[in-house]
Amino acid sequence: MWPWGHLAFGYVAWSLSVLPSGRSLAHSAFTLAFVSVLVVYVARHFDRPVLGVTFFVAYASHLLSDAFRPAITGELSYLGYLLWPLTSAPSEEGGSLIAFVWSVSIGDFGGYHGVALLCCVGLWLLDGAPCLPRLDDHAE
Numbered sequence: 001m002w003p004w005g006h007l008a009f010g011y012v013a014w015s016l017s018v019l020p021s022g023r024s025l026a027h028s029a030f031t032l033a034f035v036s037v038l039v040v041y042v043a044r045h046f047d048r049p050v051l052g053v054t055f056f057v058a059y060a061s062h063l064l065s066d067a068f069r070p071a072i073t074g075e076l077s078y079l080g081y082l083l084w085p086l087t088s089a090p091s092e093e094g095g096s097l098i099a100f101v102w103s104v105s106i107g108d109f110g111g112y113h114g115v116a117l118l119c120c121v122g123l124w125l126l127d128g129a130p131c132l133p134r135l136d137d138h139a140e
Contacts, residue, residue, distance in 0.1 A: 023084075024085070028081065029063065032059055036056040040056065
């Protein structure tokens with residue numbers, strides 16, 4: 001299955017209430033540990049241990065960044081997803097992906113999200129904008 005097929009399947013599965021929340025299984029520290037150990041093991045088997053560690057750091061930093069705002073605002077009950085299924089995951093706000101995209105406004109990029117976005121774009125540019133063709137690649 002192609003990556004977007006996995007995304008589509010996961011989106012449909014959450015829409016059908018297969019999981020209690022979009023922040024349950026994949027956002028649990030237990031899943032982080034299990035999947036990371038598996039990825040690190042496979043990466044070491046193929047003599048690419050750095051890829052396994054990179055996966056763990058990326059996954060863990062995603063969970064930490066999701067937990068950042070509720071932690072600093074004192075909404076600790078929202079962080080139940082980190083220990084799911086031992087604790088309950090927050091109930092979903094509902095709505096579809098399309099409804100979410102239409103609800104995003106320019107004001108949503110202020111504060112923490114805006115700083116994170118600017119840092120990521122800046123780092124991407126400093127790295128030479130990977131994945132974009134270079135202008136001199138087409139000059140022949």
